[in-house]
Amino acid sequence: MTEQLRMPRVTVFSMGGTIASTDDDAATAGGVAPRLSATELVQAIPQLRQTAELEAAAFRQVSSGDLTLRDLNELAAEISKRFEDGVDGAVITQGTDTIEETSFALDLLVRGPQPVVVTGAMRNPTLAGPDGSANLLAAVQVAAAPQASGLGTTVVLNDQIHAARFVRKTHTSSPGTFRSMTVGPLGWVVEGRPRIALRPSPLEFEALPRPDDDHFPAVALLTCTLGDDLRLIGELERLGYAGVVIEGFGGGHVPGHAVPTLTEVAARVPVVLASRTGAGEVLRETYGFPGSERDLLSRGLIPAGFLDGPKARVLLSLLLAGGADLAAVRTAVRRFLDSAFAFRQKQW
Incomplete structure (x- = not known):
């Protein structure tokens, strides 16, 4: 039977x-x-x-x-x-x-x-x-x-x-x-x-423990727009934010006048650089003007890779909720990007 x-x-x-x-x-x-x-x-x-x-x-x-x-x-x-x-x-x-x-x-x-x-x-x-x-x-x-x-x-x-x-x-x-x-x-x-x-490929992401339900640090998401002076960046820590995601122009660019403040903030809390375009990846080594991706990454900002702003904020929030410090966030984001953007073709 x-x-x-x-x-x-x-x-x-x-x-x-x-x-x-x-x-x-x-x-x-x-x-x-x-x-x-x-x-x-x-x-x-x-x-x-x-x-x-x-x-x-x-x-x-x-x-x-x-x-x-x-x-x-x-x-x-x-x-x-x-x-x-x-x-x-x-x-x-x-x-x-x-x-x-x-x-x-x-x-x-x-x-x-x-x-x-x-x-x-x-x-x-x-x-x-x-x-x-x-x-x-x-x-x-x-x-x-x-x-x-x-x-x-x-x-x-x-x-x-x-x-x-x-x-x-x-x-x-x-x-x-x-x-x-x-x-x-x-x-x-x-x-x-x-x-x-x-x-x-499966995510290889052991660095993300399940957070404590009572501990979800605030993470800000700011989008660059034409003519914005980005004065909010300098106020975020005072307002209690533990991390920041910046959606830059194009491949990951911000107005040059915002660079000094971003540099100061990125030395103390994680600042993740994404693109506001919604597709593609944040560049790493193409442009060299003040506020370009090369400039910002050299000053401690963390590239979001293919993640858009909302997803980068989720990742950063969960990392901080799991107890990651600035160095651990940088390592974890890099490991996530290395494991997440790989595919195998399926043969039916």
């Missing part, structure tokens, strides 16, 4: 957002707000029962802009606990506004080969053509697939599979808003089957 194959176990964690939003409460004054639970989301999609043995967990019920790194740290601990209990994959539903940051935080915090998939919706259930059910079904199909093992945390929307370390939200309302500008998607879902075209 042939032994019956076990269906993969997948836990769906709901955290609110558009995918869980309805307008059945007069308090919303005609708008929608997150109210549907994880159980309600799962029960609305009969095809899920043919994909995995599902567990539904209502973790938060908020708009994604109200989530914090403390929430993500707690969620990562709960996901890890489920994996230890034999769960094969995890799916998180949430608002799309911060998916690029929350997914990256989970990529850094959750260890092990089991898939972690973050999804959401751009069209809420009260509209014609809501995309939440299709996105949740595709996310579970990815989380339940053996070929998704070892991908780290991914973002699945619009039938595309993106690595959390690269994905960005690029449009306010389009269902195709999520894109990985630097490398493209890892793969896609077709007829319920995930197709993985590229496999990023």
